[in-house]
Structures are given as structure tokens and as C-alpha cells.
Amino acid sequence: MxxxxxxxxxxxxxxxxxxxxxxxxxxxxxxxxxxxxxxxxxxxxxxxxxxxxxxxxxxxxxxxxxxxxxxxxxxxxxxxxxxxxxxxxxxxxxxxxxxxxxxxxxxxxxxxxxxxxxxxxxxxxxxxxxxxxxxxxxxxxxxxxxxxxxxxxxxxxGRVQLFSLLIAGIIAIIMAFAFENKITSPIKKLTGYMQGFNIIKSKALEIKTGDEIEELAETFNELTNKLREYDEKQMRFLQNTSHELKTPLMSIQGYAEAIKEGIVEGDEITKSLDIIIEESKRLKKTVDEVIYLTRLESTENSSNRKAIDLGDLVHQSVEKVRAIAKEGNISIYISGQYPVANINGDEILRAIVNILGNSLRFANSRIDIEGSLQKGFVEITLRDDGPGFKEGEEKIVFERFYKGEKGGTGIGLAIVKAIIEGHGGSAKAKNVLPHGACFIIQLPIRNDK
Ligand SMILES: Nc1ncnc2c1ncn2[C@@H]1O[C@H](COP(=O)(O)OP(=O)(O)OP(=O)(O)O)[C@@H](O)[C@H]1O
Ligand SMILES: [Mg+2]
CATH class of the missing domain: 3.30.450.20 (PAS domain)
Known part of the structure; x- marks a missing residue:
């Protein structure tokens, strides 16, 4: 209006x-x-x-x-x-x-x-x-x-003068109306465009006034482009999620029908039920992770942060995966320096565990965690002696639902990235010699180094 x-x-x-x-x-x-x-x-x-x-x-x-x-x-x-x-x-x-x-x-x-x-x-x-x-x-x-x-x-x-002033006044008023129109008509156009804006159908707004209003229209176009990108990203996420959910659901449906129709019998029934339970768990895990990731990306929750010793946190993370490491005969070594940082402990712990969980699947015999203090940030590298990434893979491992061989849901590293970036830091992956994957996490800290 x-x-x-x-x-x-x-x-x-x-x-x-x-x-x-x-x-x-x-x-x-x-x-x-x-x-x-x-x-x-x-x-x-x-x-x-x-x-x-x-x-x-x-x-x-x-x-x-x-x-x-x-x-x-x-x-x-x-x-x-x-x-x-x-x-x-x-x-x-x-x-x-x-x-x-x-x-x-x-x-x-x-x-x-x-x-x-x-x-x-x-x-x-x-x-x-x-x-x-x-x-x-x-x-x-x-x-x-x-x-x-x-x-x-x-x-x-005086009358002559008044008359000429009146004429000048009338001209000035006409000019004022023209000027007013010049200013308000592009604003009206902009408002109309915004009111009728449709993220899919609307084309770029064209206002060529050569002034601040044109600049405003351009800024608005940039904003709509960002919105479109975001919308596309969300759409892809939704499609991927549905796809991810569909696979276990179809498997569950298939086994359940087979049991009902008597296609499987005896021992096979227990096996089928085990698969159904397994798939249901996977389904739940995917849903949980998607919900967690969505929450991470949609809320700004820097309020739960407090000063936490990163060294303790790294030890706690290793403790969480101790059993799996033992099972796979993989040793985890912690070295370097870890400061106290203002972080959300649960989130950072989850990020480290996610990385360790991957590395444990790929490592031959060892995983190395090293902390180092830099000016304004702490860098934590997590290295394994597995096969490392395939060519170009290190650039896309953080994408949602990207998974390679031996992959799970493909959301673990997307969560890592969301958590670290939510803390104002960065997460990168690279290969190390002679072989192995390496994750580098940087978190901002307040120090004078
Ligand atoms: N340490 C590693 N060495 C080699 N490849 C890795 C390593 N860590 C991750 N990757 C690759 O990156 C992919 C994405 O990892 P991510 O943790 O995001 O998903 P995921 O482990 O497959 O599933 P989940 O959601 O259960 O974690 C993996 O599927 C794997 O191909
Ligand atoms: Mg993972």
C-alpha cells in the first residue's frame, strides 16, 4: 500500500x-x-x-x-x-x-x-x-x-514585480511537480516490483536514473540474487534429503512386505527384521543430522559459548572414539598447544568427533592431532595414514550429502563446516605425504601472540 x-x-x-x-x-x-x-x-x-x-x-x-x-x-x-x-x-x-x-x-x-x-x-x-x-x-x-x-x-x-514573481512561482511549481515525479516514480516502480516480487518469475529490476535510486535498485537486485542462490541451495538440500530418506524407506518397505507375503521364512525373517531395524536406525540418524545441520545454519546461537580448554576437549573427543580405535587397532596421538577458547563445547566436540569418525574408517594404524597457537587463532590439524582423498575430492568433502566410497550419510563434514564457520573459523581438507587425509581447523581466539 x-x-x-x-x-x-x-x-x-x-x-x-x-x-x-x-x-x-x-x-x-x-x-x-x-x-x-x-x-x-x-x-x-x-x-x-x-x-x-x-x-x-x-x-x-x-x-x-x-x-x-x-x-x-x-x-x-x-x-x-x-x-x-x-x-x-x-x-x-x-x-x-x-x-x-x-x-x-x-x-x-x-x-x-x-x-x-x-x-x-x-x-x-x-x-x-x-x-x-x-x-x-x-x-x-x-x-x-x-x-x-x-x-x-x-x-x-510593486504590482509589476508581484506579477513577475507569480509567473516565476508558477514555473517553479511546475518544475517542482516534474522533479517530484522524477524522484517518486522510480521509487514507486521499486515498491511495485518488491510487492509483486516472485523469487522464480521476477526478472532483474531495471531503473536507469543514474543516481542513488539506481544504486538502490542494483543493491536490491544483488539481494534478490543472493535470495535465489539461497533458495536453490535449500531446494537442492531438500531434494537430496528426500533422496537420502527414500533409499532406507524403500528397503524397509521391501523387507516388511516380503515378511508379510511369506516370501522369506524361518531364519530369513530374523535377518530381514535386523535389516529393517538397521535401516530405521540409519534413517533416524540421517533425520537427526539434517535437523541438527538445519538448526546450525538457521540460528545465530553464540550465546551458549564459554571459556573452554581446547586441550581437554580434544582428549574428551578421543575418549569418545576410543572403543572404535581399539577395535581397528588405530592409535591416536595428541601433541602441540591448546589454548582456552570461547566456544560452544558440545558443538566443537561434535566437529572433532565427526572428523575422527571418518579418519578411523580410513586410517591404517594411526591418527595424529596437533594444536598450534597463531596470532589471533588456534589451528588444530587431524591427520590419518589412510589412502587420503581422491583427486579433487578434498574440495567437495564438506558439501552436504557428498560421500565417497566407504561413505555414510555424507553430512558429517557439512556439520563440521557449519560449526566451525559458526564460530568465525574455517575448516579445510588436504592430502598429506606419503599418504593420508589431513583436516585443518582454525578457530579465532583472543591472544597477543
Ligand atoms: N579421513 C578421510 N580419508 C579419506 N576420505 C575421507 C576422509 N574423511 C572424509 N572422507 C570422504 O568425505 C566424504 C564425506 O564425509 P562426511 O563425514 O561428510 O560423510 P560420511 O562420513 O560419508 O557420512 P556421515 O554423515 O555419516 O559422516 C566421505 O564419504 C569420504 O569419502
Ligand atoms: Mg563422516
Whole structure:
């Protein structure tokens, strides 16, 4: 089930928040800056205009009524910031208004400015003195614009800016959706593939995005390959096991039927029953070993380990096979060094006994066990003077159900390998000169050697 509000949604949400924050911050900053710019620009232009007017009036008697006509003649009076209506007030040195393009009734609103008030929040003001021929200030040209007019102009500019930000925003949103799709669609593909995954039928997943998602898909493919290998191994194990069980079962069935149908009689019946009992035991042994091996391979049970003297353990193992050795006239020699190691005693004992059990079947007269301490591990070699392995056999003896001549179930060495590897060690087999098989077991130990 696809979850709502996945990566794509969080991505989009954070992206929108970012975009919105960007629009707000830029909008505000731009607005403040452009407002300031417009005011400065208006001031500058009004100053220019004021200077031009003052220049025109220089040398005139400021009381003269002709001022109006002189000024009106200058149509370039309009400010370059043509959206702004600047008011022009001409006063003499007594602050008496000589000219103003303001209706008489409104003039009172400008009284503070006429009186020389420097600051007024509602107006932007520029003043230029009018000098007489002698350079004496005889009056003043005052240009005034309402701040509100500038604000209106600013709002006009702001609208244009807002509009372009909106367009940019829309483009960004479209791109965000495309981007979101680019990220989430391969993830959806991956999820879909995983949900419908079938270990036999599913083919390798193909995602070619050239990024981490492709890497994830590749890792997933590697994982499925491992799964397939494991599955095949288990399948083979199951087939082999069934095969191994079938042989004794068929033999048991055959003898039981023969007895029932009276095909065997007298002494033969006891012999047949002995075979049935023998085969049943073999069957049980196989089942036990398969169960043991499966348990070894399927559980991580390092919890049962404790410090055990490997020397004692080797002696105990030899003790277990003493009777068989005696029967076969085979001597077992123990030499070398054995440390204390953190191991599962039952398991390691079983591994050594399994190897010894094989060697006792093949040895002529002796088996040698030797321990040696190496840096970080202990190596135990078990050597017999039998015929050794056939060519190439030493590489496959640890495989489950592999058995050669004089073989049993073929699972003993697979158990050895599982136990030793479960302890983080390794088990190998090789031939020794002049003849004989040799098993080398390495177990990790903590030492400073
Ligand atoms: N010391 C040895 N010398 C020669 N061949 C050996 C020796 N040990 C093992 N092998 C070969 O390796 C095979 C596999 O051994 P493994 O112990 O796994 O199975 P097995 O002894 O046949 O049956 P079991 O499950 O009863 O132990 C043997 O059948 C034998 O052919
Ligand atoms: Mg064996």
C-alpha cells in the first residue's frame, strides 16, 4: 500500500514554503528599496527643477506679479517623474507666498512647510534659495510632493514585480511537480516490483536514473540474487534429503512386505527384521543430522559459548572414539598447544568427533592431532595414514550429502563446516605425504601472540 504524504509530498511542501518565503522576503525588500529610491529620485528631480525656477527668478523683484507668467511659460515644469504632481511654492524672505500652483483653500495645509518645517511624514520637500544680484537670499522655491503619491507609484511598480514573481512561482511549481515525479516514480516502480516480487518469475529490476535510486535498485537486485542462490541451495538440500530418506524407506518397505507375503521364512525373517531395524536406525540418524545441520545454519546461537580448554576437549573427543580405535587397532596421538577458547563445547566436540569418525574408517594404524597457537587463532590439524582423498575430492568433502566410497550419510563434514564457520573459523581438507587425509581447523581466539 502506498502511503499518503510520502517523500514527494514533503518535498513539495518544503519547496512551497521556501518559495513563499522567498516571494515574501524579496517582495518586502524590493518594496522598501524601491520606495526609498523613488523618494530620493523625486527629491533630486525636484531640486533640479527648483534650481531651474530659482535661476529664472534671479534678479527679479520678487513682489512682481509677472512671476506667474514667467513660470507658466516653462512647460517643462512638470517633473520627469511625470506621475508625480509636484506643487511649486515661491516665497520671499518674509515667507510670504508669491506664487503657488495650489488652490487658495488648500494652501493652509502647506503652512508648516512654508514656515520652514523641515520634516513632514506626508510630504517630500525640496528647497532652493533665490538669490538677488548681490548674492543675497531674497526668497525660496519650495517643491512639494505627497508621499502618498510616491507610495502609489511604488505600488504600481510593486504590482509589476508581484506579477513577475507569480509567473516565476508558477514555473517553479511546475518544475517542482516534474522533479517530484522524477524522484517518486522510480521509487514507486521499486515498491511495485518488491510487492509483486516472485523469487522464480521476477526478472532483474531495471531503473536507469543514474543516481542513488539506481544504486538502490542494483543493491536490491544483488539481494534478490543472493535470495535465489539461497533458495536453490535449500531446494537442492531438500531434494537430496528426500533422496537420502527414500533409499532406507524403500528397503524397509521391501523387507516388511516380503515378511508379510511369506516370501522369506524361518531364519530369513530374523535377518530381514535386523535389516529393517538397521535401516530405521540409519534413517533416524540421517533425520537427526539434517535437523541438527538445519538448526546450525538457521540460528545465530553464540550465546551458549564459554571459556573452554581446547586441550581437554580434544582428549574428551578421543575418549569418545576410543572403543572404535581399539577395535581397528588405530592409535591416536595428541601433541602441540591448546589454548582456552570461547566456544560452544558440545558443538566443537561434535566437529572433532565427526572428523575422527571418518579418519578411523580410513586410517591404517594411526591418527595424529596437533594444536598450534597463531596470532589471533588456534589451528588444530587431524591427520590419518589412510589412502587420503581422491583427486579433487578434498574440495567437495564438506558439501552436504557428498560421500565417497566407504561413505555414510555424507553430512558429517557439512556439520563440521557449519560449526566451525559458526564460530568465525574455517575448516579445510588436504592430502598429506606419503599418504593420508589431513583436516585443518582454525578457530579465532583472543591472544597477543
Ligand atoms: N579421513 C578421510 N580419508 C579419506 N576420505 C575421507 C576422509 N574423511 C572424509 N572422507 C570422504 O568425505 C566424504 C564425506 O564425509 P562426511 O563425514 O561428510 O560423510 P560420511 O562420513 O560419508 O557420512 P556421515 O554423515 O555419516 O559422516 C566421505 O564419504 C569420504 O569419502
Ligand atoms: Mg563422516
Amino acid at each position: 502506498a502511503k499518503k504524504g510520502g517523500i514527494g509530498k514533503s518535498l513539495l511542501v518544503s519547496y512551497f514554503i521556501l518559495l513563499l518565503a522567498f516571494i515574501i522576503v524579496t517582495g518586502f525588500t524590493f518594496n522598501i528599496l524601491s520606495n526609498r529610491y523613488l523618494i530620493n529620485e523625486a527629491k533630486k528631480q525636484m531640486l533640479e527643477e527648483g534650481k531651474a525656477i530659482a535661476n529664472k527668478l534671479e534678479g527679479w523683484t520678487l513682489t512682481e506679479i509677472g512671476i506667474r507668467d514667467r513660470l507658466m511659460a516653462r512647460r517643462e515644469l512638470r517633473l520627469a517623474t511625470s506621475n508625480l504632481e509636484a506643487k511649486i511654492i515661491v516665497i520671499n524672505s518674509e515667507r510670504k507666498v508669491l506664487f503657488a500652483n495650489i488652490q487658495a483653500g488648500d494652501l493652509s495645509k502647506y503652512q508648516n512647510i512654508i514656515n520652514g518645517g523641515r520634516r513632514d511624514r506626508d510630504y517630500v520637500i525640496s528647497r532652493v534659495p533665490i538669490n538677488s544680484d548681490t548674492g543675497k537670499a531674497v526668497g525660496q522655491v519650495i517643491l512639494v510632493t505627497k508621499t502618498q503619491d510616491i507610495k502609489a507609484l511604488n505600488w504600481l511598480i
